[in-house]
Amino acid sequence: GDSVTQMEGPVTLSEEAFLTINCTYTATGYPSLFWYVQYPGEGLQLLLKATKADDKGSNKGFEATYRKETTSFHLEKGSVQVSDSAVYFCALSLLIQGAQKLVFGQGTRLTINP
Amino acid sequence: GAGVSQSPRYKVAKRGQDVALRCDPISGHVSLFWYQQALGQGPEFLTYFQNEAQLDKSGLPSDRFFAERPEGSVSTLKIQRTQQEDSAVYLCASSLREITDTQYFGPGTRLTVL
DSSP: OOEEEEOOSOEEEETTOOEEEOEEEEOSSOOOEEEEEEOTTSOEEEEEEEOSTTOEEEETTEEEEOBTTTTBOOEEESSOOGGGOEEEEEEEEEEETTEEEEEEOOOEEEEEEO | OOOOEEEOSEEEEOTTOOEEEEEEOOTTOOEEEEEEEOTTSOOEEEEEEETTEEEEOTTOOSTTEEEEOTTSSOEEEEESSOOGGGOEEEEEEEESSTTOOOOEEOOOEEEEEO
8 A cells, every 4th residue: 555664763963964864655646745844842744745756845944856766755954953853754645535645654753963 | 824723732531431632624624634643653544524524534443433524614533432542642634625735734632541
């Protein structure tokens, strides 16, 4: 079935380091791909998305490119900040009954030290 | 404007008790989703409403779980005879139209069953 596999955490980096969080997916169709972020004590927030192959989603300095050939959607940021500490979820959407159902990875906890 | 709200934020129940979790979606949003997030895991789909119609309930783990959205706005997830394995965060999300893939999440209700 359709699924998402994320890089296991936790990931700990120093401020201004380069970040990559790997995400690969398995899907029968052509899903949209997402990164959601969950800050401590808050709900899930959409960080970025891409709806078709070779699309690049970007937001707040984060980027991810929809790679159909490698079925990947890796999250990157050139210089992380302490405020980026959160749990990051990769997800794909499946069209069912006219709506988009999300399938999530297990999450990667990121801690940025000053 | 107001986002998705959920209540209560925290619920402690004794095993065997019934609980009811409420979700107020963003006004005017047609689609409403419930997800279950176990500790350290990504959210998993439970059920989906389009207005008042429950179009998919394939993710409900047992017949002890029941969801409704009688007037196409507020939704309630009810769990009867709670078990320890029901302990999780229950997330509600809404989206504007049937095929819109951006879902907006509430803060969740953390249910602990003793």
